[in-house]
Amino acid sequence: MRAERSNLNLAFCIVIPAKAGIQYNKLMNQYYVYILASKQNGTLYVGVTNDLVRRVDEHKNKIVEGFTKKYDVHRLAYYEMTNDIQSALSREKCLKEWKREWKLRLIEEMNPMWKDLSLDF
Numbered sequence: 001m002r003a004e005r006s007n008l009n010l011a012f013c014i015v016i017p018a019k020a021g022i023q024y025n026k027l028m029n030q031y032y033v034y035i036l037a038s039k040q041n042g043t044l045y046v047g048v049t050n051d052l053v054r055r056v057d058e059h060k061n062k063i064v065e066g067f068t069k070k071y072d073v074h075r076l077a078y079y080e081m082t083n084d085i086q087s088a089l090s091r092e093k094c095l096k097e098w099k100r101e102w103k104l105r106l107i108e109e110m111n112p113m114w115k116d117l118s119l120d121f
Contacts, residue, residue: 031088034079038072040114044103045073048092056118076118078107
């Protein structure tokens with residue numbers, strides 16, 4: 001008896017090699033809450049998106065007018081993922097209200113070297 005391969009995942013989930021580590025899943029929406037920094041311990045920006053690769057690229061290339069373009073904030077220092085848009089929006093609002101010290105601690109717990117996490121895409 002031969003095991004059948006399920007094509008379900010192949011039909012709905014595409015892994016893009018140039019963006020290793022990021023998976024696009026059309027069955028289930030994914031939302032990202034992220035923190036950008038201008039440099040280690042520099043200016044911070046908190047945002048939410050459904051496409052982290054595209055959004056970080058927009059910040060890096062200064063495509064959209066606003067805070068990150070004005071203050072040169074483009075290094076992805078932290079992100080988290082959820083499948084629920086309301087959770088993502090709530091978390092973004094919460095992080096925006098946090099003290100700077102708390103945001104720095106959150107970043108350093110996940111990314112102690114302040115590596116630009118988008119370089120792994």
